[in-house]
Amino acid sequence: MLIxxxxxxxxxxxxxxxxxxxxxxxxxxxxxxxxxxxxxxxxLAAGDLVPGEAEAATLGPQExxxxxxxxxxxxxxxxxxxxxxxxxxxxxxxxKPKPWTVEIGGHCERPGDYGIEDIIGRFPAxxxxxxxxxxxxxxMVIPWMGFPLKDLLEFVQPTSRAEYVEFTxxxxxxxxxxxxxxxxxxxxxxxxxMDEAMNPLxxxxxxxxGKELPNQNGAPLRLVxxxxxxxxxxxxxxxxxxxxxxxxxxxxLATPNEYGFFANVNPEVDHPRWSQARERRLGEIRRRxxxxxxxxxxxxxxxxxxxxxxxxx
Numbered sequence: 644m645l646i647x648x649x650x651x652x653x654x655x656x657x658x659x660x661x662x663x664x665x666x667x668x669x670x671x672x673x674x675x676x677x678x679x680x681x682x683x684x685x686x687l688a689a690g691d692l693v694p695g696e697a698e699a700a701t702l703g704p705q706e707x708x709x710x711x712x713x714x715x716x717x718x719x720x721x722x723x724x725x726x727x728x729x730x731x732x733x734x735x736x737x738x739k740p741k742p743w744t745v746e747i748g749g750h751c752e753r754p755g756d757y758g759i760e761d762i763i764g765r766f767p768a769x770x771x772x773x774x775x776x777x778x779x780x781x782x783m784v785i786p787w788m789g790f791p792l793k794d795l796l797e798f799v800q801p802t803s804r805a806e807y808v809e810f811t812x813x814x815x816x817x818x819x820x821x822x823x824x825x826x827x828x829x830x831x832x833x834x835x836x837m838d839e840a841m842n843p844l845x846x847x848x849x850x851x852x853g854k855e856l857p858n859q860n861g862a863p864l865r866l867v868x869x870x871x872x873x874x875x876x877x878x879x880x881x882x883x884x885x886x887x888x889x890x891x892x893x894x895x896l897a898t899p900n901e902y903g904f905f906a907n908v909n910p911e912v913d914h915p916r917w918s919q920a921r922e923r924r925l926g927e928i929r930r931r932x933x934x935x936x937x938x939x940x941x942x943x944x945x946x947x948x949x950x951x952x953x954x955x956x
Contacts, residue, residue, distance in 0.1 A: 707776065710783040712852045714925050719859050720779055721878055722826050723812065723819035730821070731859035738818050738879065740856075740863035749809070749884035752800035759863045765798065766790035768849050775844070776937050778908050779873030782922045787867055788850035793841040796885075801837070805885035808840040809833075810866060810877045819879075827893050833877040834890035834904070835868065838946050844869055844939060870936040870943045872906045903956040907947070908937040912956050 721731040724738075743759040768788040777783050796808070814830035816822040822829045839845060846867040849856060856862040861878025868875045874894050884890075894902035901915050910920045910933035921930040936943050947955075 707774075707784040709774070709786060710925050715783055715785055715851060716857050716860060718781075718925060720873060721821075721859055721861070723821045723829075723831065723879070724859065725821050726826060732857075734820060735858035737820065738813075738858040738862065740858060740879075743863050743881075745864065745880060746882045747795075747799050747884075748882075749886050750802040750805040751796075751885045752802065753798065762795070762847075762864065763849055766794050766847070772853075773846055773867075775846075775867065775869040776939075777867065777869055777873055777876070778922060778933070778937050780923075781925045782937075783925050785851055786853075787846055787848045788853065789846045789848035789867065791843050792845045792847050792866070793843065795847060795883075796840060799885075801885050804887050806837055807886050807888065807890055808835050808837065809882075809884040809886050809890035810835075810880050811882035811884075812877055813879045813881045827897055831877060831893045832890065833866070833875055833892050834886075835875075836889075836946075837885075839868070839943075842943060842946070844942055870908055870939040872908060874902065875906050905947075905952075905955050907952065907956075908933060909935060909952055909956065911935075912953055 717732045718728045719731040720728070721735070724731040724734040741759065744756050745759065745762065746756050748754040768790055771788060771790060773787045773789065775785060775787060777785055792808075810833045812831035813819065814822060835845070848861070848865050848867045849863065851857075851860060856865065861876075861880075864880050865878040866876045866880065875892075889904060892902075892904060895904055908919075913919055920933055922933045923930045934940075
């Protein structure tokens with residue numbers, strides 16, 4: 644096998660990341676299918692995959708071009724490191740994502756303090772690639788690594804009193820210098836209704852593009868809710884609580900007339916200061932029509948049947 648030093652490899656010779664992922668998943672699945680076939684040859688028909696794996700590996704819009712890694716990691720909203728889009732990448736080196744503990748409590752049977760290694764070990768993300776659209780003031784298509792939030796919730800066993808899930812970001816102005824300014828009421832808090840939290844599209848992300856989450860993208864653990872605007876996808880989570888009442892959320896506390904609790908992507912409801920009918924995909928010049936629920940209506944619209952989405956924005 645010929646091994647070439649990085650300095651002698653042209654960019655045109657580098658294997659595209661999507662091709663690398665597909666090849667890696669194919670090899671991994673082929674090995675497991677061969678093993679299962681050796682144990683029980685009649686259990687798998689030709690072309691079958693390990694149950695559940697194909698869905699996880701290919702979840703999301705396959706027709707959309709991925710946003711380049713460089714753009715995903717250098718153009719961010721993360722006010723804990725500054726309000727400029729380049730500030731998080733420039734300032735987030737002060738964050739120490741290890742060791743890291745997530746406190747899980749409230750109305751559940753297994754409250755406790757869980758180390759990030761324990762969480763990742765219990766819900767390994769290596770073979771789970773979720774290619775999802777994400778929308779803030781711009782949009783991206785990102786191959787996330789992670790696991791459905793519902794897996795974690797099912798593990799801690801919510802009680803019948805758990806109606807909502809509340810999330811809290813780390814508060815440490817030494818690690819997060821943006822918290823020294825009263826841009827928001829720190830720490831950052833967010834929340835979901837229980838059915839939203841249990842939707843298979845709702846992820847706990849631990850990486851992107853096959854790598855650990857960079858600090859500026861919410862290391863070591865963040866939420867990804869792809870049919871909602873980006874501020875719902877809280878970063879660097881240190882606490883999760885299962886609660887009865889609708890939790891307070893940071894942007895709703897700051898400007899309730901502009902940011903509601905649900906924050907579903909809805910081109911028919913304008914922000915008070917701008918239209919939300921069109922969006923700009925990062926790296927593109929022309930804007931494109933914004934899709935209802937960011938294109939995930941088939942998967943999530945039923946959760947909002949009967950709700951006035953202009954009132955419950």
